[in-house]
Structures are given as structure tokens and as C-alpha cells.
Amino acid sequence: MPETALVKASRRLRDDVVNALAASPDVSDQATAALLSITPFMDDLPTSACTDNPACLQKWTDKQMSRERVNTDAVVQRLAALADRSRSPYVYEMATLGCRELVKGSVAATEACNNLSLERWASLDPHNAVPWLALVERAQQRDDKAAVDNALYQAATATKSGGVASELMRRVLAQVPTNDTHRDLQADMAARAFGVAVLDMMGSGHMTAMGLCRDEHMADSNRRQTCHLLGARLLADSDTLLQSRLALALVKRTGLGSSEFTTKADELDALDWAVRQRSGELEHPSDGQGCRATVAAVRYFGEMAQSSELGVARRTLDDHLRRSGQTVADVARQSRQSRDKAAAP
Known part of the structure; x- marks a missing residue:
């Protein structure tokens, strides 16, 4: 299949998958569809001729940014609304991932993200370190030391640390045809689903926690113990090699x-x-x-x-x-x- 035909077929398949998920009565499927719909697609890239022409490239960039801002704003607001009505930790995480994609969004979209209750997410999944790490990041941004310490401790003493990567991929792949005719499209769609899932694999909350557990903080025995527990938890439950390496570095700092x-x-x-x-x-x-x-x-x-x-x-x-x-x-x-x-x- 020529590359241009594959691109068109891949886009049609992506649209079919998104539409099928969006039409599902399952709110988790709807959230998956929303997040998938705002991920970049290969035929959105400029042509090589346009890339070599500064004026053409600037025009393409302006048009793309304008279109993506409108699309992303609407989708992020929908994700936030789904999370607000849902009791699903998965939907909450989809919404937080969508908000990470929001760059210079509208007032309404920015407000929707700011109003997303990470505390409610943590209450829905209290034994999972992931929402607590998101709260660590938000507390750090607000320079609220007490809230940072509490959220970091809750993350460290959680009994699991699992994100949405595998579930997201399962939901997407369940909608992809499995016959041999669609084999190359299956692979392409699977790769796209994995690409979206990667957004979750290294959330910024993890990186904030790593910063709070730097060597200069290890003189505080409470912080040292908390960081050691957090590293051990993340090391036990990591889904990816990168997460595991970061977790190992963390426990090494604290005396492994x-x-x-x-x-x-x-x-x-x-x-x-x-x-x-x-x-x-x-x-x-x-x-x-x-x-x-x-x-x-x-x-x-x-x-x-x-x-x-x-x-x-x-x-x-x-x-x-x-x-x-x-x-x-x-x-x-x-x-x-x-x-x-x-x-x-």
C-alpha cells in the first residue's frame, strides 16, 4: 500500500475507533476517545516543499495552532466534565492527561483544568500512588510545604502505583479490526495507542517527586524515609523500564x-x-x-x-x-x- 494511501487509511481507522469509543455507553471509553482525538497525526505534518519555504511553514504553523487550540479546548472541557461526573479513576487520569496537552488554552478550558479536583481523584483511588504524585506536583507549584509533605507521604505509603497505559491500549485495540486485510493498520493503531499511553508513563508528578528526593533533602530523616518508601513502591509497580530506572536511582539515594x-x-x-x-x-x-x-x-x-x-x-x-x-x-x-x-x- 503506498504511503499516502496508508496514511489516509490510518486516519479513517483512527476516526472509526474514536467514533466507536465515543458512542459507547461506557464513560471510560468516551474519555479514551476524547484523549485519542487530540493526539498528533502523521498527515498533519507539512509537506517537504512547505518545510523549505519559511512563509509557507509559518502559515501552516499558524493554521495548525489555531485549529488544534479550538479542538483541544473543546476536548479538554469535555474530559473535565466527564471526570467531574464520574467515579472512575481512569477517567480522572484521562482528564489530567488531556490537561497536560493544553497549551495557551481558552479561559474556559484553562478554568476547567484548574477546577479538576485531584483530591477527588485521590479519594477514588486512595491506595494508588499516581494521583498522590499529581497532588505533590500541584502542592509544589503552590509552594504549600505541608501539602507537599502529606501528598508525598501518601504516595510513598500507597499499596500500588499503576497508571492507565495498559487499559488505554486494551480499549483502543478492542475496536480495531483483527483480519489480515487490516494487519498494517492494526500495527499503526496499536503504535498510536501506545504513544498516547506514553504520556502517562512519565507524568510530571513523578519528576517533581524525584526533585523533592534529591541528595540535599536527605539530611531530613523523615524525608529520607518517605523517599525510600516511594522509590520501593515505584520500583515494585513500574510499567516501563524508564520508570524502573528512575525508581532505582531514588532508592539508591536513600541507602540501598x-x-x-x-x-x-x-x-x-x-x-x-x-x-x-x-x-x-x-x-x-x-x-x-x-x-x-x-x-x-x-x-x-x-x-x-x-x-x-x-x-x-x-x-x-x-x-x-x-x-x-x-x-x-x-x-x-x-x-x-x-x-x-x-x-x-
Whole structure:
């Protein structure tokens, strides 16, 4: 299929999926549709001829920004309204993700985001660190130290730390045709769903918490203990390799033993190898095996929708260890060597 035809078919499929989700009586599907509808699409990009023409590019940029502002404003207001009426933590997180996409929005959209009650989100999912981390960020922005300390403690003592990535992908992929005719579109739509989910993987609340747990704050024994608990929680429940690495850095700052750190670092390096093995299958080779890569992509994203990036990586690593007889340390060493070689000039 020519690229332009694939782009058009992908847009039609995206629109079909969004419309199907929007028509669902399930408010979580409706929120998914809303967020998906404001994500960038590849045929929204300027042509190469326009890119080389400053006047054309500026005109395209102005038009695009104007259109996106109108669309995003309306969608964000709808997401905020859905969250306000819902008791679903998933819908609340969809709304907060939508608000992150709002740049220089209208007064109404900005007000809708400002009025989004993160406290209510936390009350709906009190044992999840994610809404508490969002509250950490908001309290930090308001320079409310007491609220920062409370929200950080609540996040650290939560019993789980799970975002919406896998559920979002499952809801999207449930609407995508599964026959062979649509195989390349399946892969494309799955990649788009994962791209939206990535917005959730590293929320700014996580980064704010990392800043509050810098070395200069470790002299405070209460903060040190809170940060250690938070790092351990995030390390236990991370969905992505990046989250896990940040969490490991956090617990190292707060006194993780060197041998324990080495063991965990080896595990993450081995999982990094597994992620690269699976993601490498998605590259379309030049030997006419593009169909095989497309099938691999559909399978990989489908697995991630069920068990997250790290869940898939762990199964891939376990299978490799059983077949090869290698240890985690062996694979970790191999992974580091490969990474160093790729980074070498």
C-alpha cells in the first residue's frame, strides 16, 4: 500500500475507533476517545516543499495552532466534565492527561483544568500512588510545604502505583479490526495507542517527586524515609523500564545496599536487553519481510496492552534464560556491552 494511501487509511481507522469509543455507553471509553482525538497525526505534518519555504511553514504553523487550540479546548472541557461526573479513576487520569496537552488554552478550558479536583481523584483511588504524585506536583507549584509533605507521604505509603497505559491500549485495540486485510493498520493503531499511553508513563508528578528526593533533602530523616518508601513502591509497580530506572536511582539515594543495588541494576539491564529484542522485531527489514514485522508489531503491542512493557520484557527474558542457560548477570553484561557499542562514536 503506498504511503499516502496508508496514511489516509490510518486516519479513517483512527476516526472509526474514536467514533466507536465515543458512542459507547461506557464513560471510560468516551474519555479514551476524547484523549485519542487530540493526539498528533502523521498527515498533519507539512509537506517537504512547505518545510523549505519559511512563509509557507509559518502559515501552516499558524493554521495548525489555531485549529488544534479550538479542538483541544473543546476536548479538554469535555474530559473535565466527564471526570467531574464520574467515579472512575481512569477517567480522572484521562482528564489530567488531556490537561497536560493544553497549551495557551481558552479561559474556559484553562478554568476547567484548574477546577479538576485531584483530591477527588485521590479519594477514588486512595491506595494508588499516581494521583498522590499529581497532588505533590500541584502542592509544589503552590509552594504549600505541608501539602507537599502529606501528598508525598501518601504516595510513598500507597499499596500500588499503576497508571492507565495498559487499559488505554486494551480499549483502543478492542475496536480495531483483527483480519489480515487490516494487519498494517492494526500495527499503526496499536503504535498510536501506545504513544498516547506514553504520556502517562512519565507524568510530571513523578519528576517533581524525584526533585523533592534529591541528595540535599536527605539530611531530613523523615524525608529520607518517605523517599525510600516511594522509590520501593515505584520500583515494585513500574510499567516501563524508564520508570524502573528512575525508581532505582531514588532508592539508591536513600541507602540501598551496594549488593542489592547491583542485583537490581543487573535485572534492569537484562530487561533492557529484552525490550530491545522485542522492539527490534518491529523494524521493517529490507528483504521483503515487512509483513512479518507487521505481525510482530501487532503481537507485541497486544501483549503490552495485557501486561505492560515490563511484563512483556520479563516473559521474554525468562524464555531466553531457560533456552540459553545464561544468568541474569550474563544478559545484563551483554546488554551493557551492546549499549556501549551503540553509543560509541
